[in-house]
Amino acid sequence: MVAEIPPSSIEAAFVLEALQKGVRVDGRGLYDYRALRISCGPALGMVEVQLGQTRVLARVSCEVTRPAPERPTEGIVQFGCELGSLAAPGLDSGPRASAQEVSVSRMVERIIRQSRAIDTEALCIMAGEQVWTVRIDLHFLDHAGNLVDAAAVAAIAALRHFRRPDVTVDGETAIIHDPRDRNPVPLSIHHTPVCVSFAFLGANGQLVVLDPALLEEQTQTAAFTVTLNAHREICALNKAGGVSLDAEQISRCTQVAVTKAEELINAINKALVQ
Amino acid sequence: MSRPDRREHGQIRALNCVLGQLSRTDGSAQFSSGSTSLLCGVYGPIEARLFEEKIDRAHVDVRLRPDIGLPTTKDKWAESAVRKTFERNILSHLHPRTLIQINLQVKEGDGGVDAAAINATSLALVDAGIPLKTMVAAACCAVRADGEIVADPTEEEARDALSIHTFAFSSTSPDDNPVYVDSRGSFTMEQYDKCYDLCAMTVQRILAFMRTAIEGK
Secondary structure: OOOOOOOOHHHHHHHHHHHHOOOOOOOOOOOOOOOEEEEEOOOOOEEEEEEOOEEEEEEEEEEEEOOOOOOOOOOEEEEEEEOOOOOOOOOOOOOOOOHHHHHHHHHHHHHHHHOOOEOOHHHEEEOOOEEEEEEEEEEEEEOOOOHHHHHHHHHHHHHHHOEEOOEEEEOOEEEEOOOOOOOOEEOOEOOOOEEEEEEEEOOOOOEEEEOOOHHHHHOOOEEEEEEEOOOOOEEEEEOOOOOOOOHHHHHHHHHHHHHHHHHHHHHHHHHHHO | OOOOOOOOOOOOOOEEEEEOOOOOOOEEEEEEEOOEEEEEEEEEEEEOOHHHOOOOOOEEEEEEEOOOOOOOHHHHHHHHHHHHHHHOOEOHHHOOOEEEEEEEEEEEOOOOHHHHHHHHHHHHHHHHOOOEOOOEEEEEEEEOOOOOEEEOOOHHHHHHOOEEEEEEEEOOOOOOOOOEEEEEEOOOHHHHHHHHHHHHHHHHHHHHHHHHHHHOO
16 A cells, blocks of 8 residues: 655645646636535435545434433434545555544534534434434545545535434334335434635745645645534634634635535535435 | 336346546446445555565455445455455466555445445456456345345345355356355255356346446546
8 A cells, every 4th residue: 555645846836836826726716616516315315525526425324222321312423434545545554543534534523513413302212212323424435635525515415315214202112114104204404514624825824725626735734624504603613733824814714615605505405405 | 026126037227337437546436236336446556565565466455345334244255255356367467566455435235235346346447457367247146035036136135035146257258167156045056056047147248238338438
């Protein structure tokens, strides 16, 4: 398994030089997303997102389990996120998760779990006895830069696309209906959070681009992600490590992100209707 | 007794494949048989780790990830099915001390995953330009409780079947011995022979499909 080869110094210099003239390597505008394609189905809760060449597949499934003892009336949400050797050469080189895998999976987990996108109380079947455990598996198929945005769109779209079996509670017993007898029902999703990621390039992070492609991501000196929903509410901000950035840059990026998040959410809504 | 999706006993589900979708791999193929869909990405020949380097041939490594949940022994079995089928088929002596890494991702699993994995790998290896002795295709069939033999069983049919058989044949000659055989459950030799013939016939159709797909690339 070959180690990931970093970009050559000529490539890195070219990216910077072009950006200083306001030009991106793939000809996009500084704040343009790559072509976004969201395919839902055929299975329920299955969504594949293509953001440029980056591809992520999300699968949502559920099963009946006992609730956590300290939360007897809430369902459980589990995440499985593997950035394996399919997505890029040199990944998956050990039993422990790589730093990149951990950071992407923590990000997606955060936006779904901590922003309370899923109503976990609605997943309760019988308090203290039976609840739904909803599992979201994210598979990275192709790493061509900006996995987080693609993964976030895939995860929330898959959750909205998914249908769980219908349940009737009759006193002490809960009857879980076969999807063939009764139509499965959607999960209770409060809002649709999406991530908008920026990369900062140059020694002081003075050049900013939205939705970095692979080469831009490999030469970035800082990264910043805003998580927003359709109500223009900021769910999370993430700037971890990298060079220090101006507060003004951050607030400008957040403004751009509001418009971009709307675009992403409209694309998700359109894809789910079809 | 009719099948849940109203297919004929010998009828397989609709085949579909897309080659070269992925941008980072050397070759990739997505193969679907009805609602069973797998994506295979191949890197190779690339640098091998020291401990798996072989002095006279390439090392073949297979990784399969399921669509839902963590990998289980079922997925390990599918990995070994693919590895056993292709270890001798890849002309590994042409690339000594290198690694050919086959990555499989189950997108949707609805019966016949092992066979679909072999088919996806076959196409991905061709897309990657890895030298092969022959093209290989696999098919799966099940013997139902009523004794009927059905081709390309769904997950539901496989669960209720008395035995399941997966065969992989190479393209050089239909009279050759199969490259891979996996039969499990309880069955008579007569049933086995019928399954063998049914799968051999199905594999020929799959090979023809693969040829059209590759020529149309």
